[in-house]
Amino acid sequence: MPTRSARTAWNGTLEQGAGQVELSSSKVGTYDVSFPKRAADEAGGTTSPEELIAAAHSSCYAMQLSAFIAEAGGTPQSLDVTADVTLGPDEANGGFAISSIALTVRGEVEGLDAAGFEAAAQKAKDGCPVSKALAGTTITLDAGLE
Numbered sequence: 001m002p003t004r005s006a007r008t009a010w011n012g013t014l015e016q017g018a019g020q021v022e023l024s025s026s027k028v029g030t031y032d033v034s035f036p037k038r039a040a041d042e043a044g045g046t047t048s049p050e051e052l053i054a055a056a057h058s059s060c061y062a063m064q065l066s067a068f069i070a071e072a073g074g075t076p077q078s079l080d081v082t083a084d085v086t087l088g089p090d091e092a093n094g095g096f097a098i099s100s101i102a103l104t105v106r107g108e109v110e111g112l113d114a115a116g117f118e119a120a121a122q123k124a125k126d127g128c129p130v131s132k133a134l135a136g137t138t139i140t141l142d143a144g145l146e
Contacts, residue, residue: 006052008033021047038087050085050098057130058083061103065124072120074112081105101134104142117145 010019018034037046058081069076082104090097103125109117121143125131131139
């Protein structure tokens with residue numbers, strides 16, 4: 001399997017500085033980052049590590065879930081996956097930490113009932129490579145059929 005890369009160029013201090021994240025492997029874009037916008041309620045056109053983790057987690061989870069649905073005898077017609085990644089104070093070590101990730105999935109699936117879908121969804125939460133990489137974070141799941 002290939003290695004994927006991203007690069008960040010940062011200038012200045014944490015509070016006054018800013019940077020750009022380049023998705024180097026795919027070359028699909030370069031995105032602005034800054035700590036003040038990272039910590040604000042509104043991102044204002046600037047991404048953050050948490051948003052990039054949410055993108056990675058939601059896409060990885062969707063792929064893993066589609067595989068487990070098929071393994072269980074179902075056929076996924078559509079999956080709508082959201083990952084909400086929360087940044088908060090790290091009481092134990094100081095600074096900040098990702099305090100939680102909430103996965104939400106709604107699916108249209110042929111050949112599985114609600115219980116079968118829920119079982120595949122839970123298995124995907126535990127088996128997705130990004131979930132495994134983030135195992136030190138509390139990950140919750142809300143799964144349902146549409």
